Amino acid sequence: MTRLARPGRLVTLPRVALLVTLALAVAVPYVLRSYYVSILALAFIAGLLAASVNMLAGQMHLVSIGHAGIAASAAYAVGWASHHGYGHATQLALALVVTLAVSAVYGVTSMRTSGIFFLMVTLALGMVVFGLTYRLSRVTGGENGLPGIWRPPVVAEMWQFYYLCLAVLVLAVLALRVVERSPFGLVLRGIRDSESRMSSLGYSVAANKFVAMIMSGVVAGTAGVLSVWHAEFVSPASADFLRSALAVIMVIVGGVGTWLGPLIGAGLVTGAEHLLSTHVERWPTVLGLVFIAVVLFAPNGIVGAARDLAGRLRRSRARRGHPETDTSAGTPPAATEDSVTSSAPNR
Amino acid sequence: MGQSITRQARWVAVSAAAGLVLLAACAPPSDDDDGSVAESGTVKVGFLSPVTGPVAAAGIEMREGWELYWQEHGETVGEITVETIFEDDAGNPDTALTKAKRLIEEEQVDVIVGPLLANTALAVADYVTRAGIPSLQPVTAADDLTQRKHHPLLLRAGSYTGSQMNFPGGQWAYEQGHRRAITLCPDYAFGWESCAGFVRAFTAAGGEIVDQLWFPLGTQDFSPYVTEMRGTDADIAFVTSAGGADGPTFVRTYHDFGLTDQLPLLTNCCAMDQATLRDVGELAEGIHSVSYWAEGRDSPAVQGFVQAYKQAYGKLPSLNVAGGYLTAEVLARALETAGGEATAEELIDAASSIRFEESLYGPLRYDEYNNPVGPVYIRVVERNSDGEYWNVPVETYEDVSQFWTFDPEEYLQQPPYDREHTGQ
Numbered sequence: 001m002t003r004l005a006r007p008g009r010l011v012t013l014p015r016v017a018l019l020v021t022l023a024l025a026v027a028v029p030y031v032l033r034s035y036y037v038s039i040l041a042l043a044f045i046a047g048l049l050a051a052s053v054n055m056l057a058g059q060m061h062l063v064s065i066g067h068a069g070i071a072a073s074a075a076y077a078v079g080w081a082s083h084h085g086y087g088h089a090t091q092l093a094l095a096l097v098v099t100l101a102v103s104a105v106y107g108v109t110s111m112r113t114s115g116i117f118f119l120m121v122t123l124a125l126g127m128v129v130f131g132l133t134y135r136l137s138r139v140t141g142g143e144n145g146l147p148g149i150w151r152p153p154v155v156a157e158m159w160q161f162y163y164l165c166l167a168v169l170v171l172a173v174l175a176l177r178v179v180e181r182s183p184f185g186l187v188l189r190g191i192r193d194s195e196s197r198m199s200s201l202g203y204s205v206a207a208n209k210f211v212a213m214i215m216s217g218v219v220a221g222t223a224g225v226l227s228v229w230h231a232e233f234v235s236p237a238s239a240d241f242l243r244s245a246l247a248v249i250m251v252i253v254g255g256v257g258t259w260l261g262p263l264i265g266a267g268l269v270t271g272a273e274h275l276l277s278t279h280v281e282r283w284p285t286v287l288g289l290v291f292i293a294v295v296l297f298a299p300n301g302i303v304g305a306a307r308d309l310a311g312r313l314r315r316s317r318a319r320r321g322h323p324e325t326d327t328s329a330g331t332p333p334a335a336t337e338d339s340v341t342s343s344a345p346n347r
Numbered sequence: 348m349g350q351s352i353t354r355q356a357r358w359v360a361v362s363a364a365a366g367l368v369l370l371a372a373c374a375p376p377s378d379d380d381d382g383s384v385a386e387s388g389t390v391k392v393g394f395l396s397p398v399t400g401p402v403a404a405a406g407i408e409m410r411e412g413w414e415l416y417w418q419e420h421g422e423t424v425g426e427i428t429v430e431t432i433f434e435d436d437a438g439n440p441d442t443a444l445t446k447a448k449r450l451i452e453e454e455q456v457d458v459i460v461g462p463l464l465a466n467t468a469l470a471v472a473d474y475v476t477r478a479g480i481p482s483l484q485p486v487t488a489a490d491d492l493t494q495r496k497h498h499p500l501l502l503r504a505g506s507y508t509g510s511q512m513n514f515p516g517g518q519w520a521y522e523q524g525h526r527r528a529i530t531l532c533p534d535y536a537f538g539w540e541s542c543a544g545f546v547r548a549f550t551a552a553g554g555e556i557v558d559q560l561w562f563p564l565g566t567q568d569f570s571p572y573v574t575e576m577r578g579t580d581a582d583i584a585f586v587t588s589a590g591g592a593d594g595p596t597f598v599r600t601y602h603d604f605g606l607t608d609q610l611p612l613l614t615n616c617c618a619m620d621q622a623t624l625r626d627v628g629e630l631a632e633g634i635h636s637v638s639y640w641a642e643g644r645d646s647p648a649v650q651g652f653v654q655a656y657k658q659a660y661g662k663l664p665s666l667n668v669a670g671g672y673l674t675a676e677v678l679a680r681a682l683e684t685a686g687g688e689a690t691a692e693e694l695i696d697a698a699s700s701i702r703f704e705e706s707l708y709g710p711l712r713y714d715e716y717n718n719p720v721g722p723v724y725i726r727v728v729e730r731n732s733d734g735e736y737w738n739v740p741v742e743t744y745e746d747v748s749q750f751w752t753f754d755p756e757e758y759l760q761q762p763p764y765d766r767e768h769t770g771q
Contacts, residue, residue: 036454039445083585134535137765143535144441144489144763145466147473147496233470235440274445277435281398 006079025166029159037162038230044165044228044272048172048242050250052219056178056212057248058290062118066106066126067241070217071224073102073129075234078225080139095225096218103217107210114195124168126244133236149228165226166327172219173259179215186207189213192212218295246273249287253294253302264302357446383688384457384481389569390682392431393450395461395471398437404439404622405590405631405667406463409486412624412664412671413460415656425680436462439628441575447471451478458483458694460674465489469496476500482697483693485674488512490540493718493749494759500691502698502717504677505670507639507749509540510547513587515723516637516750517548517615520577520583525611527557527620529581530574531597533589534561534766541587541615548751549585557581559648561766569600587615590665596625597632602630613637617760619728619738621665624770628736631728636738639725639747640666643731643739648705663737669707677701712749716755723747 029037049071056062077098110121133140140146153163179185187208190198195205228234237243252271254263256263270289275284298305368490394413397406410433422429432454434666436443443462450456459475459482468487475482476498484492493503507759520528528549532538535709548555557579560572576584579662584606588594597618602605607630616638619660624631633668642653642663652672656664664672681698689697703711703721711721722745752757762768 033452034451038448038685042445119463137536137539137768138762143466143537144469144491147469206457231438231441231444231470233444235466235470237440237466273442274449277399277437277442278449280444281435284399 005027009085022170026163029162034158036118038158038338039168039270039274040159041162041165041272042227042274043118043229043267044169044248044312045223045248046270047263048165048223048226050170050254050266051169051172051176051259052216054251054259054262055179055216055219057251059180059185060114060192060209060313062110062209062212064110064122064216064296065119065244065248066122066124066242067128067192067216067220067247068130068241069126069239070099070102070106070220071243072077072133072234072236072239074099074221074224075228075238076140076146078228078236079149082149083146083241088209095221099217099224100214103221104210106217107295110213111206111209122240123228123244123264126239130236130239130241133239139239140236143236145237146347148231148235151229151232155229165230168222168226169263172222173282177259181326184211184218184314184341243307251292251301253291253301254335255303255305258301258303261303263303350461356717368577375541376588379542383690384682384694388426388687389430390407390458390678390687391454392429392458392567392678393447393454393456394431394433395436395443395446395450395459395467396434396463397467398433398434400438400726401439402464402591405486406435408665408667409461409463409658409671411414411656412668413485413654413675414671415659415668416672416675419655420679424679425686427682427687429678429682431460432456434464436467436610438464438467442469443467443471444474447475451475451480456752458678460485462679463487465467465492467586467724472498472501479691480699481680481695483635485670488537488540490749491763493714493716497716499717500695502677502695502713503719505672505674506643506666507719507721507723507747509537509541510544511747511749511751512723513541513544513637514548515555515613515725516585517545518744519548519637519725520545520585520613521552521554521743523583523611525554526585527555527581528583528585529558529560529576529579530585530587531560531562531576532587533593536564536764537589538587539764539766539769542585543764545585545587545613546765546769547753551752558717562593567596568606569597573597573600573606574625576610577604581610583611585611585613585615586618588618590617590620590622590667594620594706595620595626598623598627598631598634601626609760613633616666618687618712619726621663621737624736624738627660628728628730631736632730632767634728635741636725636726636728637723638666639719639721639723640669641726641738641740642669642707643726643729643737644724646705646709649707652707663735667758673707676706693736709743710745714751718747721747 077095250265254265434446456497488509532542614636685697699713709722724740725742
């Protein structure tokens with residue numbers, strides 16, 4: 001493919017859709033009432049947490065069901081600092097320190113594990129954080145939690161806060177994409193495919209897993225800070241197993257290893273939890289059925305299924321004799337590009 | 348490809364940033380509210396309770412109590428129609444908060460009733476009162492709602508604080524001649540506050556606490572605790588629970604270990620509520636408990652309510668039902684005095700100045716922190732003429748305040764109760 005062809009390729013259907021979606025997201029506070037704006041902000045925050053789980057799950061096949069613990073630690077840091085009269089800058093600094101410390105604990109304890117063992121270690125750590133939030137009541141307020149944690153004045157209004165969440169989400173997704181495509185991202189993928197091969201090539205598997213956990217933890221911590229600002233309150237429920245499990249469900253329903261999937265999953269789960277529940281008392285059942293249906297009929301998640309469908313359409317159109325509509329496959333250079341990234345279906 | 352991705356990324360980032368800067372300058376329209384609670388002759392009540400999740404049973408009962416009142420009295424107070432919109436908070440603070448937002452911003456409700464759990468109530472109270480919406484609490488016992496975090500727009504209409512409902516238990520135990528007590532309470536805020544109520548009154552009277560045991564949420568096996576109790580020289584055991592399966596499980600264990608005849612037992616409201624008595628009533632017969640609610644109290648108000656509830660739902664009402672019912676009564680009487688033109692402050696003022704000669708809990712009024720002052724009963728489990736087990740009061744402590752006999756200001760200087768601090 002020549003350089004000349006590139007400008008034409010910049011205007012593809014997914015990109016137009018992406019820009020339209022972004023434009024719509026920006027327009028939301030002008031169109032919807034503030035309650036829906038606040039639900040959407042909640043979905044963005046959930047999407048951020050799901051994206052942090054997805055980074056490990058997609059690139060390294062390490063599924064964490066304890067990430068709510070990291071998010072909750074950051075949230076409690078903000079809450080504690082706010083209750084002790086510190087300004088927002090100090091609150092954020094403390095949240096960062098706590099996030100790094102907790103992620104480091106997660107990283108150190110899990111860096112030599114994979115598969116089911118990684119899952120169990122993160123589950124246990126998540127429960128430890130949950131237990132601590134309950135028991136250290138002088139610090140965390142115990143079961144009652146810490147109320148009255150106000151947002152910074154700049155984002156005091158819900159619509160302002162909504163834009164903050166949107167901006168953070170966009171930036172985080174971009175940053176995760178950059179990491180994924182960096183040499184470091186390739187190392188992570190190498191570790192996923194064969195740990196022994198990577199260590200014999202001279203890479204430290206544990207160290208790379210540790211760094212990946214820290215990166216993922218920072219994104220989760222950011223979600224925690226935003227969530228405490230959204231609710232202006234934090235309680236042990238935010239470190240609950242259910243929170244961690246829902247984040248994993250978001251990733252699986254949306255599509256593991258895709259950047260869009262966790263966001264779609266977050267939208268679905270948040271929608272079910274907060275909007276559907278108003279009309280359907282048995283909303284957890286509905287969510288469960290959706291999850292089962294996805295696992296049975298779309299094992300690669302909604303995004304995976306959509307991609308399969310698009311691929312099938314394209315192939316059948318190609319067979320009918322319109323090869324020019326086939327844009328991504330066919331020419332040799334594109335094919336080699338695909339082979340580099342084929343193990344991570346992230347288009 | 349990599350190049351075009353970075354270009355795409357840059358493009359998106361720049362446009363997003365530019366959009367944000369532009370938008371931050373001009374605010375979207377905001378919804379505004381008017382002053383009075385019932386502008387068009389209708390009061391809209393947002394009722395938050397958990398009807399799914401681990402505390403669904405209690406949340407459903409609270410709702411049933413509320414509905415029973417309006418079924419009996421009609422959904423109008425004078426010219427004002429009371430319309431209730433129910434929402435499920437699943438017992439989760441975050442869900443409760445978004446549901447409260449929906450009720451206030453979408454449904455434009457004039458009053459919020461609920462939620463049930465302490466942590467959900469504390470999460471919601473901040474938001475609701477800041478929005479200028481009056482809030483009535485039917486069941487929540489969290490001390491701080493009417494103590495360190497009390498708010499003029501929030502009234503604990505249908506419940507006492509966790510420590511308040513147990514103070515008389517300590518006093519009674521001392522008066523019965525007990526001097527050494529061992530306590531067993533759930534290891535979170537409600538348990539700490541409940542235990543603190545008993546411990547403070549018992550030690551203030553002159554009793555001594557031999558040991559304090561704490562059980563975590565979801566404990567299925569009480570035998571270690573019961574064994575521990577048997578090993579001490581305590582002459583009374585004080586046991587609390589927030590309801591659910593703890594009560595019956597504990598009673599069974601206590602009985603199986605033969606302690607029923609050895610170590611006198613006093614429980615709180617909810618370890619001996621109807622859920623326990625329906626399950627293990629026979630074993631519980633004769634056990635004493637302390638609560639502000641007694642379904643076996645011989646009063647027309649209580650017995651009329653018990654019969655009505657039994658007819659509608661086929662069982663005896665628990666304190667959650669009574670809380671829901673009494674809260675509805677408080678709202679109705681407040682609307683009657685304040686009228687539909689009342690502002691949020693006027694409505695809560697009208698509600699908190701109600702003096703009940705006789706209510707489901709007995710003679711009742713509210714203190715300056717918007718918390719009830721009223722009787723607390725020492726109850727004993729008996730079998731009634733229909734063969735059901737229920738709690739009959741054997742002794743009444745009138746005018747129990749959330750500060751017991753202590754000075755309110757001094758009392759509020761202390762830190763909130765926790766495991767290490769139950770006021771010994």
